[in-house]
Amino acid sequence: MILSNTLLERVLNAAMDGGADFAEVFCEETRHSVITGGTSGIQNSSLGLESGVGIRLFSGLRCRYAYTNDCREDTLLRLTRELASSCRGGGVRTPLTALTSYAGDGSSVASLKDKLELIRRAAAAGMDYDSEIAQMSVRYLDMDQQVLIANSEGLLASDRRQKTRMQITAYARWGENLQRGFIGPGAMAGLEFYDSFDLEAAARQAAQEAKTAAHAQKCPSGMMTVVVDNGFGGLMFHEACGHSLEASSVSKGHSEFSGRLGQQVASPLVTLIDDGTLEGQWGSLHVDDEGNPTQRNVLIENGILKGYMIDKLESRRMGVPATGSGRRQSYRFPPEARMTNTFIAAGTSRREDIISSTERGLFVGGINGGSVNPVTGEFNFSATGCRLIENGRLTEPVQDPTLIGTGGQVLEQVDMVGDNLSLGQGYCYNNSGALFICAGQPTIRVKNILVGGTE
Amino acid sequence: MMLKTYIEAFTLAAKAHGIGHLNFYTDISRSRAVSVYQGELDKLELSEACRLFIEGEVDGFSGEIYVENFASEQIEEQIQILRESALAYQRPFVSRPLTDMPGQETQQDFLPLDKVLEGMLAAERAANADSRTQLQGCFFQEKYSDVTLTNGEGCTMTDRMGGAHSYLSLTARQEELVQLAGKSVPLPWGQFPDMEAMADRVAADALARLHAGSYPTGACPVVLAANVVCELLDAFAPAFFAKNVYSHMSVLEGKLDQQVAGENITLLEDPLLPGGLRPRRFDDEGTPTSAKTIVERGTLRTYLHNCKSAADAGCAPGGNGFRPSVSEEASAGYTNLLLQSGEKSQDGLLADMGDGLLITGVSGVFAGAHPSSGEFSLISHGYKIRQGVRQGAVSQITIAGSFFEMLRQVQGIGGDNEWMRASHGCVRAPSLYVSSLAVSGGADDEKK
Structure with a gap:
């Protein structure tokens, strides 16, 4: 209309x-x-x-x-x-x-x-x-x-x-x-x-x-080294820290990342970007739902917290400009700062080297979905396409477990970042509705994540 | 253009295009939501919406269109979409007779705003009363929808769905420790909860969870609080939908009249339950709803049918043809889904369990519960239980298992029913004592 x-x-x-x-x-x-x-x-x-x-x-x-x-x-x-x-x-x-x-x-x-x-x-x-x-x-x-x-x-x-x-x-x-x-x-x-x-x-x-x-076996439980493959595996960071960097969490001091600009919040291997301008991507917009052109927002650079995603209302509260991140599902929702295409920038490791250098752990092929508590940083995501890693090789397929942790902890424990960045497509659900988003990353290894298996 | 005028104009135009047997599904809704923060009305949200889904017959096939714009100049395009869908989908048109069921016509008033704000601000004061706790969100929404089905033969069926929903969350902080707790309470239309008491309970929960520890990995007896059982029941309810069963997408395929749960489990649907949060006299296809026993003492007695799945199965429609949203065709759903309760209090179940876990919250159910396989793995929090008594909070653990296997291992059923507005209807369930679930937590934390 x-x-x-x-x-x-x-x-x-x-x-x-x-x-x-x-x-x-x-x-x-x-x-x-x-x-x-x-x-x-x-x-x-x-x-x-x-x-x-x-x-x-x-x-x-x-x-x-x-x-x-x-x-x-x-x-x-x-x-x-x-x-x-x-x-x-x-x-x-x-x-x-x-x-x-x-x-x-x-x-x-x-x-x-x-x-x-x-x-x-x-x-x-x-x-x-x-x-x-x-x-x-x-x-x-x-x-x-x-x-x-x-x-x-x-x-x-x-x-x-x-x-x-x-x-x-x-x-x-x-x-x-x-x-x-x-x-x-x-x-x-x-x-x-x-x-x-x-x-x-x-x-x-x-x-x-x-x-x-x-045909998969039951998945073991407990703390493990986890290798998450490239693509929509990036939803791990969407949940682990992306939501906690949205202004609705940050501005009232409710996020674990509130007031931490300029601080080391992640492994130096981690650079996290939200970019709504990527040509033809599922999560892109020409202009956000408040009328501002979308932009490339570097959120974490080499482990240092550089910025947040900010909408118009929260820009008033925070006293900083909006970042072209105001989004809503439709006219039925007031806009809030939300992610667009969010990804971990490519590193230098080769995928096969990441796997071969892992003596024992869990390989995660993809992620079904997840959620986060921005206050505590506690996140969960449902993994899919999982296999055990034994002696540096992918072995038995295992049933889909849920992986949990806190954002700050996972960001610090990234110890290998691959050179094979790719994006996957999905939806993100929050106060301003269900939005089309991309999440992406290269293959990444995290030293310790709690795996919620059935064995 | 007003709705009535639009329907008349659409009917005339459709007739000119050879489209007949029109069915109109309308949803007229109003809502008001308020939240408070720092002693003031923080957010106020109002809505007034009228949405329409039209089905009709084109050359013996069924076509459809969803409409929000009732301008007369839109009608021609809308008719073309309906026509194209019929000819492309080639689904035979099946007449669904309606029975006159007139509904209320009066507009309902929201609760007085000053009274609502008074209660919410009292809750905020209670939430902030302890220097360690601070309100994060305090929200109250009222909404009603009038769902009306009409056809070209003058039949009209109207159901009114109204209700309220309150939510309160707060943070607890002590030195480096921080915790978030919240509570959601669904209510019938016209009711306002004691939000001050809600705030007290949520604050106590958040403070208790500040010092939460982990729990050893392994199989463990658990009591699932009623709100957790509601979440699981909603997540796995699609396994009972006949459309999923006959499409080979349900773990309950071929299980009719077989034992799918323990003999102490009975699952009901009751559309006209007094005090039920989703009263419906007819489903979204115009079939009268009816009470039914889905699982009777552990035996699966029926699937939940819409018109198409009933026709495929050669049985009568069950009155479970509900739309996931107004813009979609009727699929499957329920009204008031009830897990029959027992008599014990939650403390009684804990006493029976002795040592184990009380799970009071789970998250990420939409991703970590798989209705087709029946499996789940969910981040959870709750309390360690020793000799039937809470011994300290637990967080950052997962519980995992098979939902239907879990229903075979229920050792005790509480009498402490809770309601939840769920994705396919409303759910009411009590706490359950389950003999064993897989728990994943910290390996080194002792069972204290």
Whole structure:
């Protein structure tokens, strides 16, 4: 629901006249397709148009937010005045500037049949992999999101974000044991992304992972040296320290990294970057959801804490500029500083050397997901594609364990960083909704992590 | 354009395109959320939304479209999407008759804001009363949704879902030690919790956990607190969904009428339970809901069916066709999922266990619990138990095992039910005493 400039200005005026000292209107129209299917047809579908407006007001360090998809003027003004009635003060509004458009080029026009064909191909390739594959579940999704952001400081910006992703899950049964394998490639692109992507190979990889898991032994428990492979294994650092570097944790002193800028917080081998500008990446944006261009934020450099991810409200509290990190799932959420594409920079070790120099430990192929308590830094993540490392060699596959630790502890215990950086795609869930993110790293070794196995 | 006018216009336009048998699923909701910080209203969030999911028949196939924009100029594009989906998916259209079930039409009022703030600010004072503790978050949300199904034949079914949710968290600090504790309480519409008492309990928990130690790695008897059982039950409920069973994605495939849990385990669904947090008279496909016994004294009696899985299985729809979100087709879910409680208090279960662990919290369930395999491995915290008595807090451990194997090893069931608003419905469960789970912790910490 893209509002006219006249209506935008009326809403902003109502906010400022009512007592806000900052006001913002976020308009969104998103066309989306989410289709889940397999070899036996479509299991679930959502095709549609999301459309609505979010109105955000500040009163000092206090935030007021309303959203609706009823975009009649009287509804928007009523909600704005209700929010403003609890604000104190007010401010002067700067007239809107000329529109700055950050929209990407072109539009992706693809038929539903083209999308179904992708699902069919992935499902068929996975089923053909092995007779133990009991089922393939393939979820295709795309979105074409158009946003318009106006605020009382005169900002008027628009962006268009096209995304696509396939979430391919294979289920393998061996006797009573039913296990899954997963791969989820995605990009900031239209359907053309799949022209240069080997979908069948990805599906077979998921199937292979499921079959291996079905035959895997129980995973041992206890403190171990852990080697996490490159790619979405970077979610370990997303959880271990990424969330703790978001302003919503840092600004009120609730993060283990609050007030530690310039201090050594990690092994000198660790450089952590959040970069929303990476061309075509699933976690990228041209402009954040507060209207600021995204940027490359170096968070930790050679183990020294260099910066945080900061949104507009918390930039007020912290007295420092925002970092192009204000993100929200949709108009239904007020924005917060969140990660985009977050990764550990490449080091110098070779993957095979990292494994061969590990006498005994756990090799983690990937990560399903995880969470963190930013106050204590306690994190957990569910590992997948795991094998034991014995005498410097990968040996038996073991069932998926959960690995736990604290951010500060893990950052200090990184003792080898590979030269093979790659990114993986996923979602991050927090107060401002489910966001598309990339997490990445080269192969990394951590000296001690607690492995929650079943043996 | 108002919703009623839009539906009339859409119906006319659809008819002109040869689209018939229209079903409209609408969700009209209002919410208000408030939080306090440092003696003031910190955040206020309001919402008013109307969302619509339309299904219709095109050449004998079923098509669909999700709509949030009710402008008349959008209708043509929306009809094209519905039409394209029908022809691409080629799923035969199946008529689902509706039964008239009118609902309330009055708008409900939120609790008076000044009263809500008074209670929340009292909670903040309680949270900050000890110099070692500080409020981190204090949040209260009220929301209601009117779900309405209508079709072209004039039938209308409306259910109102309303409720509140409160959350309080605080940090405890002492020298270098820091701990975070929190409590989430779901409530029926119109109720406000004693947040001051919540703050006292959460503060006591955070302070106790400041000095938490680890626990030796190995198999160990555990009592799972009711809130933990709710989380596990929600995580593994998809194993009961017929659509997963018939797609070979559930560990319960082929287990109907077989023993899947101990004889002391009975699992129920009761959509009209007095005091239930998710009362529904019909599911999102228009099938009347009904009470059912899913697991009876350890024996699996039924899967949870939507219309499609029921048709595949040749049985009647079970009234469990619920949408994961308004924008998605009905899939599977439940209303009030109840693990039948026992009579013992949690302390009684601890006394029966003697030595072991009380697990009072788990995290990362969405990633560390796998409903298809039934396995879980979760970061946890709680208390060491010696001779039935709490001996000190434990954190930074994991518990792991198979959910259904665990249900065979339940030695005692508490009477201390707790509710949770979960991802597929609402769950109520008591504490459980389980004879053994795999625990991973520090190797050197003694069992004190």
